[in-house]
Amino acid sequence: MSLGKEMSLKKMSRTHVNCTINGDEVDFLTTDATSLLDALRDEVGLTGAKEGCGTGDCGACSVLVDGRIQCSCLIFAPEAEGRHITTVEGMADGEHLHPLQQTFLEGAALQCGICTPGFLLAAKALLDENPAPTETEIRYGLAGNLCRCTGYDKIIRAVQEAAVQLKGA
Amino acid sequence: MTATEHPPAYKYVGTRPIRHDGYDKVIGKARFAADLNLPGQLHGAIHRSPHAHAKILSIDTSAAEAMPGVKVVVTGDDFPALDPKNPNFDLAANIIARGVAYYHGHAIAAVAANTKPEAQAAAAAIKVEYELLPAVLSIDESMADGAPLVNETNHTKFVPPGEPSNLSTITNLDRGDVDDALAAADVVIEREFDCAHVHQGYIEPHACVVDTGPDGKTSVWCSSQGHFRVRSMTADVLGWDKSRVKVTPAEIGGGFGGKTTVYLEPLAARLSEKAGKPVKMVMSREEVLRATGPAPEAKMKIKIGATNDGELTAIDGWMAYGVGAFGDMAGLIGAMSVASYKFPNLRMETYTALTNTPKSAAYRAPSAPHAAFAIESVVDEVALELGMDPIELRLKNAAVEGDLTAMGMPHPRVGLVECLEALKASDHYNSEVPEGAARGVAVGFWFNIGEESSATVNLNEDGTATVLTGSPDIGGSRASMALMAAERLGIDVYSITPVVADTEAVGFTDVTEGSRATFATGKAVVQACDMIIDELKKRAASIMSVDVDQVAWVDGAAVSAGHGGGEGGEPLTLAAITAQAKRTGGPLTATASLNAAGAGPSFAVHCADISVDEETGVVSVLRYTAVQDAGTAIHPSYVEGQFQGGSVQGIGWALNEEYIYNADGVMDNASFLDYRIPVASDLPLIETIIVEVPNPAHPYGVRGVGETGIVPPMATIANAINAATGVRMTSLPMSPPKLLSALNKRSK
Amino acid sequence: MKYAAPTTVDEARSLLADNPGSRVFAGATDLIPQMRSGRPEPAVLVDLKRIDQLMAVSHGEGKWTIGAATPTADLTRNGAFSGMFPGISEGAGLIGSDQIQNRSSLGGNLCNGSPAADSVPALIAADARAVIASSDGTRTVAVAEVVTGPGQTSLADDEFIVEFEIDDAPANTGDAYLRMIPRTEMDIAVVGAAVRLTMDGDTVTDASVVLGAVAPTAVRVPDAEAALVGSRLDDDTLAAVSAAASAACNPIDDKRGTIEYRTQVAGVLAKRAAVIAADRAQNGA
Ligand SMILES: Cc1cc2nc3c(=O)[nH]c(=O)nc-3n(C[C@H](O)[C@H](O)[C@H](O)COP(=O)(O)OP(=O)(O)OC[C@H]3O[C@@H](n4cnc5c(N)ncnc54)[C@H](O)[C@@H]3O)c2cc1C
Ligand code: FES
Ligand code: FES
Secondary structure (H helix, E strand, O other), X not given: OOOOHHHHHOOOOOEEEEEEEOOEEEEEEEOOOOEHHHHHHHHHOOOOOOOOOOOOOOOOOEEEEOOEXXXXXXXXXXXXXXXXXXXXXXXXXXXXXXXXXXXXXXXOOOOOOOOHHHHHHHHHHHHHHOOOOOHHHHHHHOOOOOOOOXXXXXXXXXXXXXXXXXXXX | XXXXXXOOOOOXXXXXXXXXXHHHHHOOOOOEHHXXXXXXXXXXXXXXXXXXXXXXXXXXXXXXXXXXXXXXXXXXXXXXXXXXXXXXXXXXXXXXXXXXXXXXXXXXXXXXXXXXXXXXXXXXXXEEEEEEOOOOOOHHHHXXXXXXXXXXXXXXXXXXXXXXXXXXXXXXXXXXXXXXHHHHOOEEEEEEEEXXXXXXXXXXXXEEEEEEOOOOOXXXXXXXXXXXXXXXXXXXXXXXXXXXXXXXXXXXXXXXXXXXXXXXXXXXXXXXXHHOOOEEEEOOHHXXXXXXXEXXXXXEEEEEEEOOOOOEEEEEEEEEEEOOOOOOOHHHHHHHOOOOEOOOEEEEEEEEEOOOOOOOOOOOOOOHHHHHHHHXXXXXXXXXXXXXXXXXXXXHHEOOOOOEOOOOOEOOOOOHHHHHHHHHOOHHHHOXXXXXXXXXXXXXXXOOOOEXXXXXXXXXXXXXXXXXXXXXXXXXXXXXXXXXXXXXXXXXXXXXXXXXXXXXXXXXXXXXXXXXXXXXXXXXXXXXXXXXXXXXXXXXXXXXXXXXXXXXXXXXXXXXXXXXXXXXXXXXXXXXXHHOHHHHOOOOEEEEEEEEOOOOOEEEEEEEXXXXXXXXXXXXXXXXXXXXXXXXXXXXXXXXXXXHHHHHHHHHHHHOOOOOEOOOOOEOOOOOOOOXXXXXXXXXXXXEEXXXXXXXXXXXXXXXXXXXXXXXHHHHHHHHHHHHHOOOOOEEOOOHHHHHXXXXXXXX | OEEEOOOOHHHHHXXXXXXXXXXXXXXXXXXXXXXXXXXXXXXXXXXXXXOHHHHOEEEEOOEXXXXXXXXXXXXXXXXXXXXXXXXXXXXXXXXXXXXXXOOOEHHHHHHOOOOOOOOHHHHHHOOOEEEEEEOOEEEEEEHHHOEEEOOEEOOOOOOEEEEEEEEOOOOOEEEEEEEEOOOOOOOOOOEEEEEEEEEEOOEEEEXXXXXXXXXXXXXXXXXXXXXXXXXXOOHHHHHHHHHHHHHOOOOOOEOOEOHHHHHHHHHHHHHHHHHHHHHHHHHOO
């Protein structure tokens, strides 16, 4: 995509972005300064990713981009062109929860739940890459996700439990 | 682990079902306030003061109003004049400045526009002329003779009206003869302490959507710990009747006390009224840190006397809390939180001082953590001086039923001794302290509150029940309501749908604070269940054609001695009765409302093993155990969660969290990168021991558990640091630079 | 503001030349927070991540070539690279969280111009070079010469870094990077120290010591290097390294640390990093 001078002068024109979100081909219009987080929430209507800070510090906005965990608040929406994006809404297989979703529920790994979508995706990315992490690896792997309610204890245990279940599966 | 002396035989209470609202929260469907949108809504943004204290000479909104997409702009002039008789006077002045900006970040004007970027650009284009006033930025400055006034409308409370003052409360508590007792003591330890401002740090910023219709009726959807309070506060600020406002609670992304007040709703309501459209407002993290309530800063001086055999004979305390630019009662509450030991002689002088910083708000056990940091540190020094085990010293002096708090109130049945014994018996306390590490312990107390709650129980045709309450669920309370209702009604916990209902669908309920939801609202739920059981028995009696006295409610069914039971001689189940409701008198529903007395205080004891890198001042927490009296744990997982969350907030407060202000009163670290709340890799697992000393004033013995957990950690860590290094840290946070500097002084 | 995603270096070059006031970016992990706190929007945002050359890590002809926009996670996961330059890998691997690591680049870390940038001290210690695309071709400069002050670089407005080159480490060479932060993760370095040593047996034959976050730019500490060369890392040497590192500090007091603290801890970290680097030089990473 190249850009001529006249185009750069056009104010507030919106960019058409095509990508795959949770397995579906999706297109949306956005201004170029919009973050992927805002585009997902306001243009695509997926509000599972949350804004806790808008500056990369809390992880509540985490999504998978081509399988890699990233803060959607630190991505410009047009960058999504052609990418595969997974949000928390795409984690379950229909009615069938992902093992992490199930162990979070069973292990009371959420209190208010605002951090939960980000943790679930970050934990998925972690386990996809390292199916048998140590407690320390889980703690460092999830250090980009802040939770103020739980003290992390039950989150760590839920990830450990999911790792065991996924290995058995 | 749970330490219960005589476990009662409950079927549901004390079990760990998956919470009813959990599914939506793990699939991303739960609706938090910022997730809500109304057709045609505008977006709001706020222009905030760039100065810590300044007179507003003029506000020019014309450029902003002319900008693309901008619909309306409001300033203080769009709100009713401040009336000192208004119970929410301070709140109203905090929501939007009237003539004076009292802190950096104070709202000056608000804009509504078609998009958020347009609103933000317009807010930035508002021009304000200021005359700078002297900014008072510390407790010392505030309390100094001849200090400039922080806020000329502040008067000291509870004393005859006089000149405006920088002090909001002055309290003196006295019992026995402190001077004599200290003179007679074998050991006297005195230390001075200070604590920086800290924030609740909820991950969800404040957010609301407000729609004011042409009829004046205003609907609010918001993130709050108490939507009835949002209703009254919003109405008070706007000078409206409360009934004009309907508040529907969204899911709330953490509060910890910080969402017991309002910041945005009155602004959004006025913007919406002027624009004739719904208005959505969402704070940025920076705004949350600059303009919403932190917990107070504090300075304390504590002197404790003891006999050689470990009796704590006297405490002489001086405590001042800095609460920002508007008065509150932090000092008084700090004094109320002194209640862990018998202290036959006690003197507590406390102050609440104003500074030109944001108005502080409640944060878990407000004021108690500061006091406990100081007192528990000094108690630790006494134990060291006497060569006593810190648990034994505390056991010897622990408050029990009938002992007086600092306020002179006798304790009801409390579980401090049980908590201390449980820690003493724990695996953690009995384990070797790891090589290179050291251990600390400390106690915490919170009195908890009761207040007003309502609950409605509706039985459905299919034999299920809907339980409506007015207590926003900030950490699993819906599950607890369902468990109590299931226990009472005798039906499965998943046959209960617990709902947090709006201000027009359920009776008045106070805010979820003071650890009161499971206690007070739970009590209302149980009462409504009992009322409905009475009705079920009547219906059963008529179906079974027996006298109602002969019907008992057992295991979710009516049984009658005079009758073989239901049609087939079987007990008549709840579902069988609701199926015939139409025939026997119509729908079954009951509502209970109460003002709950008898909130049970909750004590906690924490224990930490830590290590210190003496070359860098970095503290690592290696093992941590929280022991606390829950009365009865309705859903033990969420009780543990409260202990763990409180502990970790306290660990953050102990080690790194603080507001860093520059000389102009501007917060330098207004982001989650530099306001350092703990991350997962900072912590070990948080072991918990639930002690259950039932509260006699609750049908299942519940004590609130939400707050005490944040009280002990600061002293627990300080005591462990002292054990590790011989350095007594008296200033929070005990951050690496402060600790290294103290270590440098030690070795000199 | 317009977004553009060129696919070749030339295309990026002409976008910059044709649109004054534009800015390249890779991970945007510095750029977006800065824009949020009021930094002016560029005319055109030039996304470098669709240019293959800037996203590649390769090894050949006695050197490593690292695309300037490559996410640092790709570098730290590269076993061969991390085996040869554990210190650079450590520094790059400390940037933010996994989320940040999947975006953050060496080019961004360097050109953001923060004295606290974690990947920079070890890159300087390894004598890494930056290959810069400018309107009339490319030029190559030492990484140490790119940053001139906080937020400032020696690059012209229409220049950008294409890739970094690092010569293979000589035999028996090891590097290490340590930083001090109050938390264990998600923090900006209060002090950073990189040390690279080449050893002959237990004697140091070559040394580089570079500190971060203690001066307006990352700084080399020649006195510490001099103390190390020829030594066997005995206690006196380490004390001299510490003292030299502390003496090289010219820090500021800010929300992240005091002058006193930074100065003292720089000495501690330099000494500790030297011990790790020596061990790696002798025994491999
Ligand atoms: C939560 C969080 C934690 C962080 N933690 C750390 C940390 O621990 N340590 C640390 O060092 N940093 C940290 N950072 C800062 C940041 O992530 C790093 O500096 C990162 O390496 C920047 O890379 P980027 O690709 O994202 O840069 P960008 O934001 O894309 O760019 C940064 C700057 O460099 C310029 N630039 C980018 N690429 C080039 C190029 N090829 N040529 C010329 N100029 C270029 C851009 O124009 C911009 O001015 C953190 C940031 C966040 C949000
Ligand atoms: S909202 Fe993106 S990291 Fe906090
Ligand atoms: S559950 Fe509330 S922030 Fe994690």
